[in-house]
Amino acid sequence: MRAASTNTSSAFVGLDMGSSRSKVVVIDQSGRLLGHAVRKSGIDFSKTARLCLDTALAMAGAEFGDIAHAIATGYGRGNVGFVTDANKTEIGCLARGGHHFFPEAITVIDIGGQDNKVIKVGAEGQRLGFKMNRKCAAGTGAFLEEMSARLDVSLEEMNDLARAAREMIKLGSYCTVFSATEVLESIRHGKPVSDIVKGIFYSMIRRVLEMDSLTERVVMTGGVVEHNVYMVEMTAEIIGRSVLLCEHPQLVGAMGAALYARDEHLSASAATETQSNRGE
Amino acid sequence: MAEQSMRRKIRATELMNKIMSDYFYGLHEAATTGKRKVAWCTSVGPAELLRAMGFAVHFPENHGAMLGSTRMSTEFIPVANASGYSPDICSYLTADIGSWMKKITPLTKAYPGIDSVPKPDVLVYNTNQCRDVQDWFSWYSKELGVPAIGISSPKNVNEVTEGQIDDVTRQIEALIPTLEGITGNKLDMDRLRDTVALSKECSELWRKVLETAMASPSPLTFFDGTIQMGPAVCLRGTQEAIDYYKVLLAELEERIDAGVAAVEGESLRIYWEGMPVWGRLRQNSELFATLRTTVLASTYCSSWIFPSFDAKDPIRSMAKAYLELFIVRSDAYKEQYIKGMLEKYRIDGIIYHDAKTCPYNSNNRYGLPQRVEAATGIPSLVLSGDLNDLRCVSDEQTKTNIVAFVEQLQERK
Numbered sequence: 001m002r003a004a005s006t007n008t009s010s011a012f013v014g015l016d017m018g019s020s021r022s023k024v025v026v027i028d029q030s031g032r033l034l035g036h037a038v039r040k041s042g043i044d045f046s047k048t049a050r051l052c053l054d055t056a057l058a059m060a061g062a063e064f065g066d067i068a069h070a071i072a073t074g075y076g077r078g079n080v081g082f083v084t085d086a087n088k089t090e091i092g093c094l095a096r097g098g099h100h101f102f103p104e105a106i107t108v109i110d111i112g113g114q115d116n117k118v119i120k121v122g123a124e125g126q127r128l129g130f131k132m133n134r135k136c137a138a139g140t141g142a143f144l145e146e147m148s149a150r151l152d153v154s155l156e157e158m159n160d161l162a163r164a165a166r167e168m169i170k171l172g173s174y175c176t177v178f179s180a181t182e183v184l185e186s187i188r189h190g191k192p193v194s195d196i197v198k199g200i201f202y203s204m205i206r207r208v209l210e211m212d213s214l215t216e217r218v219v220m221t222g223g224v225v226e227h228n229v230y231m232v233e234m235t236a237e238i239i240g241r242s243v244l245l246c247e248h249p250q251l252v253g254a255m256g257a258a259l260y261a262r263d264e265h266l267s268a269s270a271a272t273e274t275q276s277n278r279g280e
Numbered sequence: 281m282a283e284q285s286m287r288r289k290i291r292a293t294e295l296m297n298k299i300m301s302d303y304f305y306g307l308h309e310a311a312t313t314g315k316r317k318v319a320w321c322t323s324v325g326p327a328e329l330l331r332a333m334g335f336a337v338h339f340p341e342n343h344g345a346m347l348g349s350t351r352m353s354t355e356f357i358p359v360a361n362a363s364g365y366s367p368d369i370c371s372y373l374t375a376d377i378g379s380w381m382k383k384i385t386p387l388t389k390a391y392p393g394i395d396s397v398p399k400p401d402v403l404v405y406n407t408n409q410c411r412d413v414q415d416w417f418s419w420y421s422k423e424l425g426v427p428a429i430g431i432s433s434p435k436n437v438n439e440v441t442e443g444q445i446d447d448v449t450r451q452i453e454a455l456i457p458t459l460e461g462i463t464g465n466k467l468d469m470d471r472l473r474d475t476v477a478l479s480k481e482c483s484e485l486w487r488k489v490l491e492t493a494m495a496s497p498s499p500l501t502f503f504d505g506t507i508q509m510g511p512a513v514c515l516r517g518t519q520e521a522i523d524y525y526k527v528l529l530a531e532l533e534e535r536i537d538a539g540v541a542a543v544e545g546e547s548l549r550i551y552w553e554g555m556p557v558w559g560r561l562r563q564n565s566e567l568f569a570t571l572r573t574t575v576l577a578s579t580y581c582s583s584w585i586f587p588s589f590d591a592k593d594p595i596r597s598m599a600k601a602y603l604e605l606f607i608v609r610s611d612a613y614k615e616q617y618i619k620g621m622l623e624k625y626r627i628d629g630i631i632y633h634d635a636k637t638c639p640y641n642s643n644n645r646y647g648l649p650q651r652v653e654a655a656t657g658i659p660s661l662v663l664s665g666d667l668n669d670l671r672c673v674s675d676e677q678t679k680t681n682i683v684a685f686v687e688q689l690q691e692r693k
């Protein structure tokens with residue numbers, strides 16, 4: 001038997017190289033999260049991945065040499081120099097990660113930097129279908145960033161602002177540019193920023209909910225909801241039932257990649273073992 | 281290179297290129313010498329009639345597809361947009377009209393000496409596919425001062441009725457005097473019968489070609505089909521098309537006998553519903569090949585199969601064939617048709633191409649994918665894109681969608 005397959009200190013790494021943020025997790029064989037890191041992806045995916053990995057490994061108390069297997073996913077998955085296994089899509093990894101935290105039939109709603117995804121997963125973890133948003137950025141993290149710039153409030157402030165709103169402005173458009181015009185219109189009319197931010201949250205949720213129907217249990221993932229929990233509460237209110245959230249919604253895709261890395265490593269080890277047993 | 285080798289080239293293509301080249305030079309000669317009159321015709325317009333009357337026939341949609349596959353469309357669509365033709369309407373139309381305005385055509389590069397699409401003496405449309413073709417031909421009619429005549433077809437047809445066939449028959453007949461006026465000759469009914477017989481034979485052979493994809497592994501992909509359909513589109517009603525498809529069919533049958541796959545290691549079989557993305561044919565074909573997935577059957581390529589052509593009753597059978605076209609039919613019919621195709625070709629998954637500028641060929645917009653999936657259990661994916669307007673295509677999104685879909689299908693196996 002290969003040492004790595006039994007050694008519980010073996011680390012499995014998942015890298016989710018998103019268009020906006022890179023997320024890296026380190027897990028052990030039991031799927032326990034040992035370390036993690038998130039950074040802006042920037043223009044050098046490989047460098048960002050390495051910086052994230054170093055942070056996550058340090059947090060896990062592990063070293064590069066402890067990595068038994070690593071899988072990269074996401075937009076920049078092909079650009080991580082030190083990882084050759086980049087065959088899993090972020091959709092597959094979100095489904096895998098989502099089902100790991102909530103092992104039942106679920107719909108995963110992921111609000112990402114550039115795109116949104118609605119993924120249906122069966123009770124056994126099998127993927128039943130998925131939808132990605134169309135070309136426009138409306139409803140994505142990029143939309144929120146654009147609006148934060150327009151309103152001159154930081155992304156970090158938005159959650160509390162929305163929560164403090166008394167009323168909510170209405171944004172009717174599909175389009176990021178048109179929505180921006182509507183926001184300007186509200187500013188011109190002297191609407192409080194908090195009401196505008198709440199309206200922005202609401203419109204983002206609407207854009208996502210119109211992508212597909214939802215099954216009974218809904219899980220939300222992605223950096224936008226991790227930093228804006230109020231958006232999750234609003235979603236629950238709109239759909240009329242609770243929304244499931246794991247501890248680190250932004251890391252779900254990277255977790256999925258790490259779990260795939262672990263599974264692939266274990267099945268490869270098992271196959272090697274069977275072969276060598278046959279050889280004997 | 282590795283990706284390339286996973287897709288197998290079809291030998292007969294060389295012969296097809298020769299036939300298509302003869303066709304385009306023939307058109308050019310007709311237009312420049314005036315020896316034969318030139319008619320422009322929509323893809324399922326009355327080409328049989330035009331050919332029987334001695335016209336050299338040009339298909340602007342074919343030119344549109346050439347503009348798309350050479351990606352010259354990206355240069356010309358904005359020109360038509362700026363002149364008032366919206367980016368939301370048919371991008372064959374906008375690419376073609378823009379290319380005319382700029383006086384540049386992909387034909388020049390492909391066929392040295394040809395500097396323009398052949399100037400028409402008459403423009404003949406059939407709105408069985410869409411209304412855009414009528415607007416398209418009307419533009420040229422004004423621009424060139426030539427008549428645009430045609431057939432106004434019923435749409436959303438469930439079962440084709442005798443009344444509808446009567447109507448279209450009369451409309452085809454009504455075209456004849458104008459066409460006779462242009463050629464100066466009477467229509468020869470025997471020649472029309474012969475032409476319809478040739479079209480029928482071409483259509484039958486094309487059907488057999490496409491049906492070779494029923495084999496596992498398939499010897500043919502949808503992407504091959506979009507290239508190989510050239511003669512079925514431009515030369516139906518001629519002996520050349522028939523001769524070509526006999527050669528192609530023999531090669532594909534040879535592949536089946538030898539167990540040769542179009543995509544090495546075929547592990548999944550996909551149905552394509554909708555238009556090709558002409559400017560991404562190669563990328564898409566390569567991507568699927570690396571995923572060991574064969575896109576092997578489509579509504580699009582199958583739309584040039586016309587079972588109803590009948591030399592004994594040429595005009596009426598033409599009317600029937602033009603009405604039976606998938607694009608003319610109701611959603612209820614389309615649903616049945618697609619289900620039949622999924623079964624016939626033992627399909628693992630279906631991809632709907634939502635082409636931004638062609639609602640008529642984007643059958644995902646009225647809940648059809650959901651209905652078909654619920655009835656068959658076969659997963660579906662909708663890809664947002666366009667036939668010719670690459671401004672509507674996101675390569676990264678397309679890739680992620682396709683790879684994730686293949687992952688999903690593989691998990692089910």
Ligand code: SF4
Binds near residue numbers: 370411412638667
């Ligand atoms: S059917 Fe679609 S692609 Fe064809 S001519 Fe009409 S609008 Fe254009």
